[in-house]
Amino acid sequence: MTEIIDGNAVASEIREDLTDAIETLADAGARPGLATVLMGDDPASETYVNMKQRDCEEVGIESYHVDVDGDASPETLYDEIAALNENDDVHGYIVQAPVPNHVDYREVIRRVDPAKDVDGFHPENVGRLVAGDARFRPCTPHGVQKLLESAGVEIEGKDVTIVGRSDIVGKPLANLLIQKADDGNATVTVCHSRTDDLAEKTRSADIVVAAVGVPELIDGSMIGDDAVVIDVGVNRVDADTEKGYELVGDVEFESAKEQASAITPVPGGVGPMTRAMLLYNTVKAASLQEG
C-alpha cells in the first residue's frame, strides 16, 4: 500500500511542539511576534496571509499585518520595512511575494533585517545556508525535510531529483539535502525547463520533489518503482466548483500513487508544513533576539 503522507498531521505536531517554547518566551516578557506585509490585492496572497495570521493565533504568536497599496511607490514599502526592522515586538516578518511589477523583490529582501528574515531569503541568510550554517531554513524546503523525516524516509546516499530551480524551493532544498548532516547526505539532481529527458531523471530517483509550478507535469510513467514523491506544487486550475477553480499539484496524483511507496497529496501535504515552519522560524528568531 502506498503511504499518503499527511502534512496536516505532521504540521499539527510541530505546532504543538512549539507552544511550550512560545509560552516560555512569553513568560519572560517576550512573546514571539510575526508580521506579514502584503502589497497589492492578489487573492491567493491574501488567502496565504490570512492563514498565517490564524496559525499565529493558534500557537500564541502575536501577529501583525501591514497592507501596502498596490499602486504605492517602492519607497512606501521600504518605509514599512524600516519600521518593522525597528519594532522590537516583531521578531520576524515576511513580505508576501509576488509584489507588483514596479517593485524589485530582490531590493525589498535586501532591506529586511537578516535577523528578522524568517523566510530565509536575505542574501546573508542564503549565504549562511549554502555554507552549512543556516540561521533560518526557508520554510518550504525545511517542511519537505520534516515530512521525509516523519515518513521515515532514509535520505543518506539516496538519489533525489528536484524538478524546479526556484530561489524559494529548488535551490535551497538542493543545498540542504547535499549537506553533511543527518537530514542530508543525498545525491541531488536539479531539473528545470531546459533539462533534457526529464522523465529519465525523475524515473531513476529514489525521491522526487516536484516544485515547478506546472499542473500535473509529473505522472506515474515518470516515477520509479517504490519511489517517494513530494509534491510542492499548488496550482489553481479552472474547474466547475463553487470557487471556479481547484488546486492541483505538479504531480498527477492517481497515476503517481500507483508507482510510489509514499506520496504527499495536494492540498494537505507540503502546504501546511510551509506554514508550520514559518512559525518555527519565528520562535527561533525570538529566541535569538531575546537570548
Ligand code: GUN
Ligand atoms: N509567496 C509564495 N510563497 C512565499 C513564501 O514562502 N514567502 C513569501 N514571502 N512569499 C511567498
